[in-house]
Structure formats: structure tokens, C-alpha cells
Amino acid sequence: xxxxxxxxxxxxxxxLFSCQNKGPATTQTSLTDAQxxxxxxxxxxxxxxxxxxxxxxxxxxxxxxxxxxxxxxESQAGREDENRQEALVEVIKRLNEADEAMYDxxxxxxxxxxxxxxxxxxxxxxxxxxxxxxxxxxxxxxxxSSIERARAxxxxxxxxxxxxx
Amino acid sequence: xxxxxxxNISLFISTFVFxxxxxxxxxxxxxxxxxxxxxxxxxxxxxxxxxxFAFVDQDSQLVTNETFAGKAYVVDFFFTSCPTxxxxxxxxxxxxxxxxxxxxxxxxxxxxxxxxRDTVGHLKMxxxxxxxxxxxxxxVTGEKDDLYEIADDYFSIAIENPDVPGGFxxxxxxxxxxxxxxxxxxxDGTDPESVDKFMKDIEVLLNEMKNNxxxx
Numbered sequence: 001x002x003x004x005x006x007x008x009x010x011x012x013x014x015x016l017f018s019c020q021n022k023g024p025a026t027t028q029t030s031l032t033d034a035q036x037x038x039x040x041x042x043x044x045x046x047x048x049x050x051x052x053x054x055x056x057x058x059x060x061x062x063x064x065x066x067x068x069x070x071x072x073x074e075s076q077a078g079r080e081d082e083n084r085q086e087a088l089v090e091v092i093k094r095l096n097e098a099d100e101a102m103y104d105x106x107x108x109x110x111x112x113x114x115x116x117x118x119x120x121x122x123x124x125x126x127x128x129x130x131x132x133x134x135x136x137x138x139x140x141x142x143x144x145s146s147i148e149r150a151r152a153x154x155x156x157x158x159x160x161x162x163x164x165x
Numbered sequence: 166x167x168x169x170x171x172x173n174i175s176l177f178i179s180t181f182v183f184x185x186x187x188x189x190x191x192x193x194x195x196x197x198x199x200x201x202x203x204x205x206x207x208x209x210x211x212x213x214x215x216x217x218f219a220f221v222d223q224d225s226q227l228v229t230n231e232t233f234a235g236k237a238y239v240v241d242f243f244f245t246s247c248p249t250x251x252x253x254x255x256x257x258x259x260x261x262x263x264x265x266x267x268x269x270x271x272x273x274x275x276x277x278x279x280x281x282r283d284t285v286g287h288l289k290m291x292x293x294x295x296x297x298x299x300x301x302x303x304x305v306t307g308e309k310d311d312l313y314e315i316a317d318d319y320f321s322i323a324i325e326n327p328d329v330p331g332g333f334x335x336x337x338x339x340x341x342x343x344x345x346x347x348x349x350x351x352x353d354g355t356d357p358e359s360v361d362k363f364m365k366d367i368e369v370l371l372n373e374m375k376n377n378x379x380x381x
Contacts, residue, residue, distance in 0.1 A: 051249060061313040068310070103246070103279045112250040 018150045042129040046136055048109070053140045058103055060143060062149040063161070064095040070159045084157055089115055091146075091153045096147040101139045105132075196373050197341075197349040197366055201321075214346040218315050220276065220305035223288040228274070228303050229348065237373050238272045240340040241354060242316050244279035245291050250337045254354035256341065259295060262302055264364055270371055273302040278313065280306045294376060319348065343370055 031039075067088050074080060109132055110116055116125045154161050203212030219229045239261055239271075258273060264273045277283035278332065288304040297301075306312075314338040318341050339354040349370055352363035 047249060058313065060316065061310070065310050065314065100281075103244070103282065106244075106248060107246040107279075107282050109248065125293075 020026065031117065031122055036113075036115070039116075039125050039129065041124065042133065043111070043113060046109075046129065046133050049133070049136050049140060050106075053136070053143055055097055056143050056147065059147060060099045060150075061097050062152070063147065064092050064099075066159060066161065067092055067154065070157070072153075088153060088157065091150050094146040095150055098143040101142055105135055105139055111157070128138065181348045186303055195369065195376075197369055199342075199347045199349060200309075200351070201348055215342055215348070216315065216318055218311070220312070221285060222299065222303040222305050223285060224299045225285050226299075228305050232303070233272060233274070233342070234342070235344050236270050237344060237349075237367070237374065238274050238342050239367070240274050240276070240319055240342060241338070242276045242278050242312075244277050245283050245287060248278065249356060251361040254293070254337045254339065255356045256354065257360045258302075259297070259338075260360060261364060261367070262297055265296075265367065266301065268371065270374060271367065275302065275304045276312050276316065277304065277306050278309070279317065280309050280312065334346075335357050341370060342369060344374065 005056065071085065071088055108129075113125070116128060151161065153159075199212045203213065204211045204318070215230070215350075217230055219227060222228045241254055241258055243255060245251075253276075258275065262273055277288065285306060288306060291298060292302065292304050320336065320338065336351055337353055337355040339352050339360070340348055341350040345347050349365060350366035352359040354360065
């Protein structure tokens with residue numbers, strides 16, 4: 001006898017809860033032109049940096065392949081050196097981390113401002129974009145440092161570098 | 166007398182211009198050049214050819230050089246989460262797909278360079294959203310190093326400016342390969358006008374294949 005009373009109450013509560021959670025905190029129409037321009041400028045800043053760093057991922061992979069090829073050739077020739085092997089494996093690991101960081105970031109980054117505005121007010125959108133700018137700057141640093149470290153190691157161990165095919 | 170001299174001079178100039186024109190190096194519009202490095206071995210010219218490859222497409226089917234036997238194909242490199250260049254290039258690839266949809270002698274081959282995220286299932290969804298046939302447009306994945314290595318091979322012959330380091334994944338280039346695995350044309354896949362010219366090159370190659378006149 002008590003069940004039939006509980007179900008309507010539950011659905012009523014559910015409807016009320018849904019209505020309270022419906023809709024963004026601030027809609028796109030409430031943004032001023034200046035706010036929209038500020039968001040777009042920050043988004044573009046992120047994309048410009050991304051476009052500058054992205055071509056380097058091809059260099060990262062190429063260096064990694066060259067070192068792997070060297071290690072394989074040395075192994076086949078019976079010229080294994082434990083210290084050198086350890087150092088070069090660490091270099092490859094750093095290159096892979098930089099590469100993975102870029103692709104992981106791209107897989108998660110929301111590039112569509114309209115999508116962000118559906119669920120965030122202006123300040124929240126700016127906070128999100130500022131956070132993403134920090135991330136892509138970190139990826140830039142990681143990428144450049146992994147490339148420099150790889151080049152130094154390749155020079156040290158006499159590994160041929162042919163990056164500009 | 167004066168008229169006769171002028172006539173003779175005109176005739177001489179016309180003959181000279183005609184002979185010079187005959188001596189000018191020219192490109193036969195009925196064929197496309199073979200692009201890339203070439204070696205001469207025992208008097209024979211050896212052209213660059215696309216190496217062997219084996220990848221898996223959106224239907225989990227193995228895609229190799231044999232998939233394209235007797236056909237020309239259009240190549241690009243992309244990844245589904247690419248926020249800038251790739252969507253523009255895919256839009257142009259879709260134009261090529263639609264223009265040559267019923268042409269059995271031409272296929273499309275798109276390689277992901279992010280195999281970790283672009284799984285077979287993800288590529289299937291991407292192809293389905295584009296509304297394209299798997300048998301016509303293969304979206305392939307594989308080992309990351311293998312994908313990058315073949316990209317280096319394709320683009321080593323297509324990079325106009327050797328001072329630009331790497332960066333094929335953001336070059337947006339689209340490449341045309343003939344049935345003999347030679348690269349015959351390429352374009353900037355982000356530029357519709359460049360793709361217009363590229364599509365004319367595809368027609369030239371198809372016509373060449375029809376006439377069985379591939380320059381070897």
C-alpha cells in the first residue's frame with residue numbers, strides 16, 4: 001500500500017531536481033562583445049602556440065626512431081653498452097612523454113567557444129582558457145627540452161641525425 | 166622591293182620562333198611527371214616508389230600495397246582530435262571522394278598519426294559520420310613508428326622547402342600515387358584552389374592509366 005504513494009513523490013522530486021539543474025549559468029547572449037573578443041583572443045593565442053609546437057612532434061618521433069634504430073643495429077652487431085643503452089632509453093622515454101602530452105592535450109582540449117559558453121559564464125571560460133594556455137606552454141617546454149636532450153645524446157654517441165627529410 | 170625585304174624578315178623571324186618553340190622543354194599535358202629522387206642504374210632510371218606497408222582500416226581489414234593494385238590512390242595524414250589543419254584537409258578529401266566516388270580506379274587512404282586514440286572503432290565512427298564507403302576510403306591505423314615512417318617517405322618527395330623541418334602532420338598535404346607506387350602529384354589540402362588543380366591532375370592520371378601510357 002505504501003509503494004504507490006512513494007513512486008509519484010519520487011518522480012515529482014526528480015522533475016523538480018531536473019528543472020533546477022537545467023540551463024547554463026550564463027547564456028551566450030549575455031556576453032558583451034568585449035568579453036567575446038577576449039575569449040577569442042585567448043583561444044587564438046592557444047591555437048597559435050599549438051600550431052608552432054605541433055610540427056615538432058614529427059621531429060620528436062623521427063629522433064626516437066633514429067635512436068631505436070641505432071640501438072637495434074648496435075645490439076645486432078654485438079656492441080651493447082649498458083650505460084649508453086640506459087641513457088638512450090631514458091632519452092626515448094622523454095621524447096615519448098612529450099609526444100604523448102601533445103596528443104593527450106589535443107584529445108581533451110575544447111576548442112569550441114560556443115560549447116564552453118553553454119555551461120560556463122565568462123569568467124569560467126577565461127579560467128578554462130588560461131589553464132589550457134599554461135598546459136600548452138608546458139608541452140612546448142617539454143617538447144623543446146626532449147629534442148635538445150635527444151640531439152645532445154645523439155651527438156655524444158655518434159648517432160646520425162637526419163631530421164629534414 | 167621594300168615589301169619583299171619585310172616579308173623575308175617576317176618569314177625568317179616566324180621560322181626562328183617556331184624552331185625555338187620546338188626546342189623548348191615542355192610537359193606533355195597528357196601525362197604527369199614522376200616526383201621524387203631518381204637514380205640511373207645501368208642506363209635505367211629508377212624512380213622513388215612507395216615502400217611496402219601494412220595497416221588496419223576502419224573495418225579491421227588489412228590494408229597493404231596490394232589493396233591498391235592496379236589503382237591510383239590519394240593519401241593524407243590526420244588525427245581525429247586535430248583542432249586546426251586536419252578538419253580543413255578532410256573537407257577537401259571529401260570533395261575528392263565525392264568527385265570520384267564512382268571511379269573504380271581511384272581510392273583514398275587516410276592515415277591517423279594518433280593510433281592510441283584513433284582506434285579502429287573510433288575511425289569507423291569518424292568514417293560513418295562522414296558518410297563514406299569503407300571500400301573507397303580507407304582510414305588506417307597501425308604502429309605509431311610505422312605510420313610516421315611512411316609519412317616521412319611520402320613527404321620527403323613532396324616537401325617543396327627543405328628548410329621547413331618535418332611537420333608533415335601540420336603540412337596538410339594531399340598526395341597522388343599511381344599504380345606503380347610513384348608519387349605523381351601533391352597539393353595543399355587546406356587550399357581549395359590547390360585541390361581544384363590536384364583534381365585535374367587526378368583526371369590526367371586516370372586518362373594516362375586508360376591509355377596505358379605511364380612513363381616508366
